[in-house]
Amino acid sequence: MTTLVEAPAASERTTVNRPPSRRTDPNHRRAPRWMIYTPLALYLLFTLVPFYWILLFSLRPAGSTSVIPWPITFEHYKTVWDGAGFAVFFKNSVVIALFTLFGTTILSLLGGYALARFRFRGRGAFMVMTLCTQFIPGAMMLIPLFDIFRTIGLINTPWSIVVADTVFGLPLSLIMMAGFIRNIPIELEEASWVDGCGRLRGFLTVVLPLLRPGMVAISSFAFIGSWNNFLFALMFLNDQDQFTIPVGLSYMLGEYSVDFGALAAGGVVAVVPVVLVFAYVQKFLVQGLSAGAVKG
Amino acid sequence: MAVLQADPAPPVEAVRRRPRERWTPYALLAPTLVLVAVFLLYPIGSVVYYSLFKYNVTKPRSNGFIGLENYQNMLSDQLFWDSLRFTTQWVVVEVGLQLVLGLGLALVINETFVGRSLARSLVFSPWAVAGVLTTTIWLLIYSPTTGFSRYLADIGIGSYGESPLIDSTSAFWAAVLAELWRGVPFFAILLLADLQTISQDLYEAAEVDGAGRMQRFWSVTLPHLRNAIVLSTLLRAVWEFNNVDLLYTLTGGGPGNSTMTLPLYVARMAVDAKEFGYGSALTVSAFLILAIFSIAYLKLSRVGREGQS
Missing domain, CATH: 1.10.3720.10 (MetI-like)
Incomplete structure (x- = not known):
């Protein structure tokens, strides 16, 4: 009888003391993976493409229309650093x-x-x-x-x-x-x-x-x-x-x-x-x- | 959110003031007080003063006291009214879209998943990027010679030589998109911080009561975020109202003054035209508009809360 009463009490105590962090929460409600990765991927694309674009232009030779910085050049960095002040x-x-x-x-x-x-x-x-x-x-x-x-x-x-x-x-x-x-x-x-x-x-x-x-x-x-x-x-x-x-x-x-x-x-x-x-x-x-x- | 909330005085028992310390807090705050008084409070007063003068640094001869003439000119200045209308449109669209996207982003990155901390660093990073830099980056995307339009034209969408910055409607949305890129992380960061303070017990209780995912969002998450949303939208609205860097460099207020905000108009008066008197009158009006807006916004959101409870 006593063991039956004590067991839930103990589990209750651990629930109360558990830090409110999802990382350590053993039974948190996980969202389906696609609900996380789809919007995240789209948003990352929106965030990172502009960064990539400026990096691309800084690294590829003038007049190139390639979408990867190859052949790579550091000429532009030299131009701004020394020439443009x-x-x-x-x-x-x-x-x-x-x-x-x-x-x-x-x-x-x-x-x-x-x-x-x-x-x-x-x-x-x-x-x-x-x-x-x-x-x-x-x-x-x-x-x-x-x-x-x-x-x-x-x-x-x-x-x-x-x-x-x-x-x-x-x-x-x-x-x-x-x-x-x-x-x-x-x-x-x-x-x-x-x-x-x-x-x-x-x-x-x-x-x-x-x-x-x-x-x-x-x-x-x-x-x-x-x-x-x-x-x-x-x-x-x-x-x-x-x-x-x-x-x-x-x-x-x-x-x-x-x-x-x-x-x-x-x-x-x-x-x-x-x-x-x-x-x-x-x-x-x-x-x-x-x-x-x-x-x- | 400590920043946003009225902050409590330290409790008496935590202070335990010792003799001869009565002046210590004033001494500690003195440098800040002096700086704020000289470089913030005094300038505010002098803006009001200058607004009553004809004051152009490059034409010192015609300068002098003209009373309320600057304000009269302002009321009949079509560009003033146009800029006011555009400012409203800009603030409403930016804050609305940033809030919705920022909340969505905060909810997503609050979940547990592989690569979360890297994802956070990446999606937050545009927050640290300057307005001029945002312009640099997006100009490369919008320009007909360097941007996406030529790649789109290559595959048959649109035609060569197009730039969204030429037409006033597309220039507006081009500026909105660039500012969104930089502004969404602000809401995501603030709302994420607040999301992390929601007790898991609330969600558990809601789940026991049979609430689905959407219901938990509407009945637990959103009410908890209410204060954070009210304050962050207010701060952001003020910030977007005052935001000059991006528009100054991306559109310069153009084409044809169609993207001229009131602060941008002030900045042009100060930096380009050197019309300090008229610029000051515009400044005073912008101050008043912001103050009235902020008070009304806080009042209205408080009324809403009393109605709910």
């Missing part, structure tokens, strides 16, 4: 994106910690203001920002782009960082205070190492956002030796007779860094957003 654009883009990355990460660490660990007057107002900034269109800030940067002498320098990119990306990064910090139990920090650490040392030795996934995600977004920014760079940079890759590309697009092979090679140069960074962080992205949803 992409070596300089690439360097400018990297410098701007890295400074934006550091600025955004450090400022969102500071601010995120304040939002996650302190109650203070004005906190609610600050959150509302931060969310409101998400509605400010970049295109609409071109005119006043141009004036400000001209006044303080940053026009036609990479610093104007670094500042503008950082300010526009910061609100979202700050809120995300606060979420990541909130997920780290405060008891860990308190234990370090008991051991004689101050706030700063406790933060550096206990919180920071646990914050790595969040920092990777936030700094990657800052990098991608800055790398892709076009309008600010178009408006604030005038000399060709200051241009970033998107601006360089846009001038190639605007030329009367476009050299498509070189254009494609320029596009590949521009796309490879962000797609690599993104492939690395996309799992943090989905995890981070899910974790936030559970908490929120």
Whole structure:
């Protein structure tokens, strides 16, 4: 009798404790295979054919109509890199994106910690203001920002782009960082205070190492956002030796007779860094957003 | 979704404030506050101010205060009204299609199957691609010399030398397709993140009650995703409204201004015409339209929820 009662109770307990993940779920409801693979294949085709097309044009000789890049040539890469100035654009883009990355990460660490660990007057107002900034269109800030940067002498320098990119990306990064910090139990920090650490040392030795996934995600977004920014760079940079890759590309697009092979090679140069960074962080992205949803 | 939801203040017991820390949070936020004030809040104020001036950087002599003249000109500017109509069309079509495709994609890649993580990386990847780059890629596809049209003509579909960017209707759909390519992953990522928080017990309960696949979708999945859908469509609508990069480089607002959005009109005023005064008046109107739209959207979606429960 007792065994009969206990058996279902035990199985019930395992059901409750099972993590809500389908991968470990032994009896999940599988959709029929065709319902997954057919739409997935179609969508992959839509996603990948454009990537293939630009790669194809960058690698096959001018005038060829072959649909595979054979015979292969790297002539177009040489043309954009040396001839069209992409070596300089690439360097400018990297410098701007890295400074934006550091600025955004450090400022969102500071601010995120304040939002996650302190109650203070004005906190609610600050959150509302931060969310409101998400509605400010970049295109609409071109005119006043141009004036400000001209006044303080940053026009036609990479610093104007670094500042503008950082300010526009910061609100979202700050809120995300606060979420990541909130997920780290405060008891860990308190234990370090008991051991004689101050706030700063406790933060550096206990919180920071646990914050790595969040920092990777936030700094990657800052990098991608800055790398892709076009309008600010178009408006604030005038000399060709200051241009970033998107601006360089846009001038190639605007030329009367476009050299498509070189254009494609320029596009590949521009796309490879962000797609690599993104492939690395996309799992943090989905995890981070899910974790936030559970908490929120 | 933490980003999208009102965020809770830390609980009192988690704070345990120590003496002399009263000013710490302000000190930590100070750099951000200064940057936001100087480069976001002040510019917003100055846009309103400039909108009352004739202000052209290249013609400093005729600049000066003109009151509401920019706004009067705007109301009789046919291109302003046309761009407003096109912006609405652009936002509705883009957000609608991105939501439907993104939801479908999220449901598919939420299933367990061989090669899932590779598939995820691949289908998400266009999200990281810049607007100018999207233009570069799709221009190669649309151009009559490099695009698909000549291969289609080879097998007898269409004729040589055709480009979808020449005609205003096909230019619209060409731009929509290119932006979809880049925009669907946004919805797929956000909705996938939310799908993963649905408790399996709900599906089990629904199954015990005899609910089929479609019924489980309508009665469990969709209600759970409701908040995520409301907020992601709002964010995306604002984003697509403000999206300038792709149209600026792909169609430039053409042919014949048929694909000119309001922010694109502003950008052209700022970058090409240097008409900062009139551009600022257009900016103020776009701000107001966005603000009214956002408030109305949030209000309406809340009313809908109360009606349901």
